[in-house]
Amino acid sequence: MLLVERVTVEILGTAILSDVDIEVQDGEVLAVLGPSGSGKTTLLRTIAGLQPPTRGTLRWDGEDLARVPVENRGFGLMFQDYALFPHQSIGANVAFGLRMQRRPVAEIDARVSEVLDWVGLPAYADRRITNLSGGEQQRVALARALAPAPRLLMLDEPLGSLDRILRERLIVELRQLLVDHSITAVYVTHDQEEAFTIADRLLVLRDGTVAQEGTPESVYRQPVDEWTARFLGFRNIVRADVTEGTARTSWGSFPTQHERPGSFTLVIPPDAIELDPNGAVRGIVDSRVFRGGHHVLGVSVTGETILDVEIVGPPPEIGAEIKLRVTNAVVL
Amino acid sequence: MTTLSRKRRAAWTGGLARILVVAIPLGFLAAAFLYPLGSILLTGLSGEAGGLAPFGEVFGRASLRGVAWFTLWQAIASTILTVVVAMPAAYVFARYDFPGRSLLRAAVTIPFVLPTLVVGSAFLALLGPRGALGIDLSSTIWAILLAHVFYNYAVVVRTVGGLWAHLDPRLTEAARVLGAGRWRAFRTVTLPLLRPAIAAASSIIFLFTFTSFGVILVLGNLEFRTVEVEIWRQTMSFLNLPVAAALSVLQLAAVSLILLTYSRYQQRRAVEQRLAPATARKPQTAREWWTVGGTLTFTALFLGTPLLLLVERSLQVGEGWSTTAYTSLADASDSSLFVPATEAIANSIGFGIVAMMIALVVGILAATVIAYRQGPVSQWFDLLLMLPLGTSAVTIGFGFLVAFDSPVDLRTSPFLIPLAHSLIAIPFVVRTVVPVMQAIRRRLREAARVLGASPFRAWREIDLPLIARSGLVAAGFAFAISLGEFGATAFLVRPERPTMPIAIFRLLGRPGDLNFGRAMALSTILMVLTAASIMVIERFRLGETGEF
Numbered sequence A: 001m002l003l004v005e006r007v008t009v010e011i012l013g014t015a016i017l018s019d020v021d022i023e024v025q026d027g028e029v030l031a032v033l034g035p036s037g038s039g040k041t042t043l044l045r046t047i048a049g050l051q052p053p054t055r056g057t058l059r060w061d062g063e064d065l066a067r068v069p070v071e072n073r074g075f076g077l078m079f080q081d082y083a084l085f086p087h088q089s090i091g092a093n094v095a096f097g098l099r100m101q102r103r104p105v106a107e108i109d110a111r112v113s114e115v116l117d118w119v120g121l122p123a124y125a126d127r128r129i130t131n132l133s134g135g136e137q138q139r140v141a142l143a144r145a146l147a148p149a150p151r152l153l154m155l156d157e158p159l160g161s162l163d164r165i166l167r168e169r170l171i172v173e174l175r176q177l178l179v180d181h182s183i184t185a186v187y188v189t190h191d192q193e194e195a196f197t198i199a200d201r202l203l204v205l206r207d208g209t210v211a212q213e214g215t216p217e218s219v220y221r222q223p224v225d226e227w228t229a230r231f232l233g234f235r236n237i238v239r240a241d242v243t244e245g246t247a248r249t250s251w252g253s254f255p256t257q258h259e260r261p262g263s264f265t266l267v268i269p270p271d272a273i274e275l276d277p278n279g280a281v282r283g284i285v286d287s288r289v290f291r292g293g294h295h296v297l298g299v300s301v302t303g304e305t306i307l308d309v310e311i312v313g314p315p316p317e318i319g320a321e322i323k324l325r326v327t328n329a330v331v332l
Numbered sequence B: 001m002t003t004l005s006r007k008r009r010a011a012w013t014g015g016l017a018r019i020l021v022v023a024i025p026l027g028f029l030a031a032a033f034l035y036p037l038g039s040i041l042l043t044g045l046s047g048e049a050g051g052l053a054p055f056g057e058v059f060g061r062a063s064l065r066g067v068a069w070f071t072l073w074q075a076i077a078s079t080i081l082t083v084v085v086a087m088p089a090a091y092v093f094a095r096y097d098f099p100g101r102s103l104l105r106a107a108v109t110i111p112f113v114l115p116t117l118v119v120g121s122a123f124l125a126l127l128g129p130r131g132a133l134g135i136d137l138s139s140t141i142w143a144i145l146l147a148h149v150f151y152n153y154a155v156v157v158r159t160v161g162g163l164w165a166h167l168d169p170r171l172t173e174a175a176r177v178l179g180a181g182r183w184r185a186f187r188t189v190t191l192p193l194l195r196p197a198i199a200a201a202s203s204i205i206f207l208f209t210f211t212s213f214g215v216i217l218v219l220g221n222l223e224f225r226t227v228e229v230e231i232w233r234q235t236m237s238f239l240n241l242p243v244a245a246a247l248s249v250l251q252l253a254a255v256s257l258i259l260l261t262y263s264r265y266q267q268r269r270a271v272e273q274r275l276a277p278a279t280a281r282k283p284q285t286a287r288e289w290w291t292v293g294g295t296l297t298f299t300a301l302f303l304g305t306p307l308l309l310l311v312e313r314s315l316q317v318g319e320g321w322s323t324t325a326y327t328s329l330a331d332a333s334d335s336s337l338f339v340p341a342t343e344a345i346a347n348s349i350g351f352g353i354v355a356m357m358i359a360l361v362v363g364i365l366a367a368t369v370i371a372y373r374q375g376p377v378s379q380w381f382d383l384l385l386m387l388p389l390g391t392s393a394v395t396i397g398f399g400f401l402v403a404f405d406s407p408v409d410l411r412t413s414p415f416l417i418p419l420a421h422s423l424i425a426i427p428f429v430v431r432t433v434v435p436v437m438q439a440i441r442r443r444l445r446e447a448a449r450v451l452g453a454s455p456f457r458a459w460r461e462i463d464l465p466l467i468a469r470s471g472l473v474a475a476g477f478a479f480a481i482s483l484g485e486f487g488a489t490a491f492l493v494r495p496e497r498p499t500m501p502i503a504i505f506r507l508l509g510r511p512g513d514l515n516f517g518r519a520m521a522l523s524t525i526l527m528v529l530t531a532a533s534i535m536v537i538e539r540f541r542l543g544e545t546g547e548f
Helices: A040-048 A090-100 A105-118 A134-146 A164-180 A192-198 A216-221 A226-231 B003-045 B053-060 B062-095 B101-113 B116-127 B141-164 B169-177 B182-210 B214-219 B227-236 B241-267 B286-314 B324-330 B341-372 B376-390 B393-403 B416-439 B442-450 B455-484 B487-492 B500-508 B513-540
Strands: A002-011 A014-024 A029-033 A055-060 A075-078 A152-156 A185-189 A201-206 A209-214 A237-243 A246-249 A252-255 A262-267 A273-275 A281-290 A295-301 A305-311 A321-326
Touching (some): A014 A040, A029 A164, A029 A192, A040 A075, A040 A185, A075 A134, A090 A134, A105 A134, A134 A164, A185 A192, A192 A216, A252 A321, B003 B241, B003 B341, B003 B416, B053 B062, B062 B227, B101 B141, B101 B455, B116 B214, B169 B182, B214 B227, B324 B513, B341 B455, B393 B416, B393 B487, B416 B455
Parallel strands (some): A029 A185, A152 A185
Antiparallel strands (some): A201 A209, A295 A305
16 A cells, blocks of 8 residues: 655755655556646656655555665556667566566566566567557557556556547456556546546645545545636636525526535536426527537526537537526536 | 675675776877877976977968868868768768668768778879879869868768757658748758758868878878878977977867867767657659659769779779789788788777777767766766877877887887777777667666666666667777778887788888789778678668667
8 A cells, every 4th residue: 555645855945746645456447637847757756766756755565765775666667758778579578677677588488478468568578669659659569567466557648649549449458457466556647537537546746735535436526726727628617606406607597416505616517417498597698619429509698608518419600599407506 | 605795795896897987998098199198298398498388389380370271171161061062962861761771871871980091092082193184283272172072071070960860850741831942941940950960071181181190191192181181291200209209199189179169069968868760751753752862873973983993093003904003912022011911901800899898888988977866076077088099199198108118118019000000999989889878768768677687687777788789880990990001000010010001101102013902902892891781781781779
């Protein structure tokens, strides 16, 4: 179990991480989600031992890691740009960590082909790493990180530079691989969908501090504040006065499951707004974007606020006056 | 053995290694470079007239002031001319892939490592009184300038072309899309991006031509004299050591100033660069094929003609074609060299190997300091190691001669020649290895650490193999440089142990068709050996990094 306690990292006087607390259980996949510059990479480098923390402690199964150098931590790190060794074959890259452990040659060979098999690159061992495609490099880097069976595997935006289709396929494969081999992992990304797909537990990082933590479902269902909600992709956010299961906003009134009366910020999930001739919200269609499976309408309500609405059926024209019904709203 | 004591020993070894890495190059430079230079300075200051009299003489005599002026302006003219003439070839080799590219690239480098004496002779054969072109340009500045361009062509192709190959072609394309014409895009985007490489190439060419010796000696007929030739003349003809020493000191001061300016400029260039994939592609349009074809034809004619003329002259002894010149090289009886010329070949190869090894050890250690140390240590080291590059070979030879006679007379030691050669080769080794060291991304080392490698192990597994390749490249250069070195060797050589360039020089000084043919034959063999070591370089080059 990894325990990060009140870790602060300052680089050239600037705090990159401030008082970060993290716990990763054995066999758990923790996704760290944050925009660029939020300190994700620094967090991984600190855990790996490449960046000493300014304050705070890191523990593995209770042991303080402060005096354990990088090479003795037994962690794996897959770099964002893969950092494959250009002068070595694929097999030699993957075998590197095993050689550092002085394993017998036969065992190394067996493990290398086993791991290359896992990542879908069997019989690639003798090839050079130059001229590999992005996806193949990603797999080799993953195999290299996996081969020494690290007690903790860290992945730094591993799918960042790949195209969308490949990314969507690989993230599912990766999740399967981590689960199948009960690998303890920290997965860093700026992409919400990636984080939701891979994670057992999710941690949102904002400006070097932990903004929110929980299962992907709970974080999605109940973002902790407006910034987190916007970062998770919610676009319809409004101030509201709540009384007796009804939320009154500048857009109109609609039901909410929230019991406590008062003034709150509301988040309306995209699937909780629909066209309805009897809807309480009136608006004018300002813009219309076709997104393949659905249309996204920009609707202005009371002349100012823009509401994003996803429409699956035939969409109204721009300029049309429409009525909307809000079926659910999350109170922050 | 416990882990603890092993660790302690490792830390101790690490500390010692760290000291040696700095101490060995420093010690070497102090003994083989600074000490001889100091001796020259002392000689200059302690002439019969005493004090600063020799310096006064240098400034006072109009002929010596003329020498200084000529040295300066011919170097500037040669530099500008070389950059302009060689730029198209730098472009073609950087941007286009065509059949025989790597072979041609290697071939272009051959003139650069040829002995200057051979270059001089080749141009004499081309532009001399009985030259192949039928126009006599010898004893004109044009023969000298052309020979300098010929000699330094490769510096531009390799240095400028090396960077050009890594410039993202999309930058120019972006400029074109934004409405810049071909020339405009070149001038506003490509040229500024190439500026560091052009500055590097220019400063190297300037230094080489500023200290030009063999070419001027053969083509200038002593009517045109650089400071370098004048030092040699004052020493060998007039035995005026104080004036020679004063000239050496002044030349060194000028060169140091140039190097200082250059190093200041280079500091602004220090960026961690990725080994970008080479951008060369096949020419596609007719226009591109013409560009490539035209440039290559010009390059082949310009660089090939003097070289082919050498071979042709070596095969034409007396009437018609014959190999007499070659077969007679092993002939001792009729030799004007005291020993058979074949022994000169063996001597050269032997000296070359020793010089190469010294240069590699010292050069790689020095490169490590420059590449990994931050701040003033690295900068001063860089500057100090560039100094031998700017110090003329003649000064180095002269310095050895003055320095190593007492308390122990080492001047007869055969070790002095490879020592002088290695001193000249070290800057090349450093310039070849440092960019590769700096280009190794820190991430790779970190990846190795995370996978369980100790800092030393990470260096051995990652840095060393990558550096080893550039080390081989450097070794090839060092060997080739030693093979062709003439200026310093001329001071240090023993009559019974000539090197190939010395043998060629002696043969050229003898009358007779056969001796001329043998000089040409020996030049041809030297050229082939040089070419072979350059071909080895090309095989091991990783990407197109390095400055030479």
